[in-house]
Amino acid sequence: MKVRLCVCYFVKAEKLTPGGLPVRTVLTSYYKSKHFKCRAHDSFNDFTSPDQAILCKDSNQSMYCQLLSGLVHRHQVLRIGAVFASALLRAISFLEHNWVHLVNDIRSGQVDPMITDPECRSSMSMILSSPNPCLADEIEEICSRPSWKGILYHLWPRTKYIEAVVTGSMAQYVPALDYYSEGSCLWCTMYASSECYFGVNLEPLCDPADVVFTLMPNMCYFEFIPLGENGKWLMDVGEEEEVPSDKLVDLVHVRRGCYYELVVTTFAGLYRYRIGDVLQVTGFHNQAPQFRFICRRNVVLSIDNDKTNEEDLHKSITAAKKLLEPYGALLVEYTSYADTSSVPGHYVLYWEILHHASVIKDTPIPLDAKVLQECCIAVEEELDYVYRRCRAYDKSIGPLEIRVVEPGTFEALMDLFIGQGGSLNQYKTPRCIKSNAALVLLNSHVKASFFSPRDPTWIP
Template identity: 70%
Template sequence: MDGKKLEYKGGEAVKELERLTRKAGEVQEEILRKILAQNWGTQYLNKYLYMGGGGGMGDAVSQFKKRVPVITYKDIRPYILRIASGEDSNLITAHPITEIICSSGTSAGEPKLMPSIAEDLDRRTFLYNLIMPIMNQHVPGLDEGKAMYLYFVKAEMSTPCGLPARTVLTSYYKSAHFKHRPHDPFNDFTSPDAAILCYDSDQSMYCQLLAGLIHRQRVLRLGAVFASALLRSISFLERHWRDFCQDIRSGELNEGITDSGCRSAMLDLIGPLDPDLAEEIEDICSQTTSWKGIICRLWPNAKYIEAVVTGSMSQYVPALKYYSDDKLPLVCTMYASSECYFGVNVNPLCEPSEVSFTLLPNMGYFEFIPLGENGSLFMDFEEEDEEEEVPQSKLVDLVHVKVGCYYELVVTTFSGLNRYRIGDVLQVTGFHNHAPQFRFICRRNVVLSIDNDKTNEEDLHRSITAAVKRLLEPRHALLVEYTSYADTSSVPGHYVIYWEINNTIHPQEPPVSAEAVEECCIAVEEGLDYVYRRCRTNDKSVGPLEIRVVKAGTFEKLMDLFIAQGGASINQYKTPRCVKSKAALKLLNANVSSCYFSPRYPAWDA
């Protein structure tokens, strides 16, 4: 990628976005030609392509589209492991692989290892540099204050040959691109870099929240990468606000902060004692019967909250609205993964349910597996196995997708992924110039299944959301988090949903009754698809759905478990909507406080 593109700022960045999207088809073809020119001689592509006939790169493109197969992680994993063990990067890419990117592992159940070359950081930075120019078009004055973003890193490992293995966000935060970012108003963060780069997540959280409180009057935007991390920070704040007040009042830092970098940076930030600020924070945190609107009270000048609120993260929208008293827009700016960064939201103030991402055609070469349109989407899910071979002729390129249709994303990158299935299901919502805009639907491989039923992530989320809205929210209870698994230890097997419920948002209200949770069980079942309800009611091949209510803090323990197992950082963690890990199930079951079953069969029409 042309390094000078990293210099695009402000209006120039927006102009570059417009240029790329107006010429999306041309840019995509050029990207594919460049990838093939670079990687033509690799061992992987040599299996499918040959250099002959004098056709040049035009012939290469034609051969690629006809011969290179669509793959999943299991197909490329042996090559990545060989490189991680010391073999040459030329197995899959002509450029040296500089690091291995570890996915979170919380969507599919285990971390994936992805190759990364130095140029990948340029592409990620290019996308990051588009965010603030887009936001500034919609929210003026953001250069007049600070950004309180809660960012976290994960301790990195090394491969057998010495390559660093780390999460994509840790890679970026530790890079020169982040450390030496321009000192302009849009990069004025409340958190010192030392706090972000601290491997101890509790110390990092403590220092970043303390820094945000010290600058509370100057914070104009706040957030985290994922909504779940932001909500975890509010829970942390609720437990530690007295400690923060003590630090500010005394001008000293809590003795529990032992990381030398954090300690030095925070002592410089705390400065002289500030009893007035401590009293302000104490008044806000102590003189309230609930924490509704706490974000707006602590950071009164904030203009929006930024976090991923699409897909499984949409579960957190009600909680974020509760803590902000529904006064701040929830902004989701970009779409990215460990494999590749994809696109940006050019309409960032839209409702979370309306978020669409414009795919940037210079990020990689994008193709799409059609999954149907409108109601046929989930029928296609049932008919097509993820591991089944996808004919090359079935793929659709970026500019020829159709509005309203559903697709699975396939990507080809400079770092050696060729026609790799990302596993994300997207729906086309429109176009920005000639670049399509997509709504993230779900991950293909997150399903519950007992018999012929196949419940995908969106179906499960939609049915739970509807049940909560109808049966929990009127009782002043908040669903903090959920996950599930298919229990086949008895016959027939059944769905188990783990719920963590907050009954304390209105202390005067009684806890949710057993009858109400049982009604939630049947409401969730009735929100699931035709096949599930048929299996329950007619075939009797699926047993009654069970909700297991877990103790407060259980899902934070689950997050800690997955992080400790070497997958995601707090930044990257997403609660798995279907749990398969024995350790995770053991933790969840050890924290169950009560169990409820669906009291009757769901309605089903033959």
């Protein structure tokens, strides 16, 4: 039995160093290698997309062809996958804007003229070997519905699970994926980076919030910088600082409940390389420690003495966005910025909000200003003691601001970073914006701005 996998994988055009050496992302390197191109047939890992669509350098043409392939084989698909949850949501958005063209291709049996890549056209012409008006009518009926809740399940009814990274900053996308998949199981199977493959999730059926990884010692030599326990950092090592060897802990000496920054020595030649990920030991599988991904050390907001990391930011926004639910609204994406252009400086959150009723029509329904102000308060109440002291007592930080941006703003942000050399396949929305060009783009799409109407609670 074939287990067809509808994928959203992409390559990035490589660059050359001044010495002529090719530079490319690890996934692009794999997709272009003989290990991928000449792989043996695997009936449990059979992609709906032809390799030519995955290897197409134009991400829009690649996306179009991969979605078209998936729709043609919709009754055979048992799994849907992308590297990161963000890429899968980008595919859903692309489908929302292009399903009419895709349906026309299936109905006519001909590829849309927008597909100009010769290899993509050739491979897709073989898939669209003849007109299929019945299939086109099925897809048109589904995509024309007033709500896209459960759209993945309706388009691919035999899907057993969705596979993508949903930990760390990707946890933000879990509610949106639940909405579009109507609660289908989300699998987060691996922990890896461009530097090395680290470990696996031994319980892929677990809730995304409970995902832990078991590191595999044959991948590299693991060491750890102790950071603390119970959420309190005991050691503050700068990102560029060299860590004394006597401060490093190896894999067998980590302790349950403690936080560590990951350091690796790899077969490829990296020596004591700081990955920048903060992990917490949650338990053990036999004698092997298991880790929960917490955050990236280099994502932090700071105005005064405050230091807000990615985990704190995510927790606070997770609490605040619940206030949107009674209004049928969904926070689909966010980022932040420490605005020091005024005194005192303040935190700025950029929110893209989607109302469930506007998933198809793309007609945003405005929320009452009081609701967004309450969201500002909820975020501040969840931030740590130091931030709340600076806000309520020291007055060294101004009221938190939420800037609501137009639908599609974060797709434009993704396009900006990809245009600057980023990879669509490995793109992650930065949780703290430091690029002037990105700030200009975000601010140009702001629809409304809301400030926290009061100080957060602070008890000396």
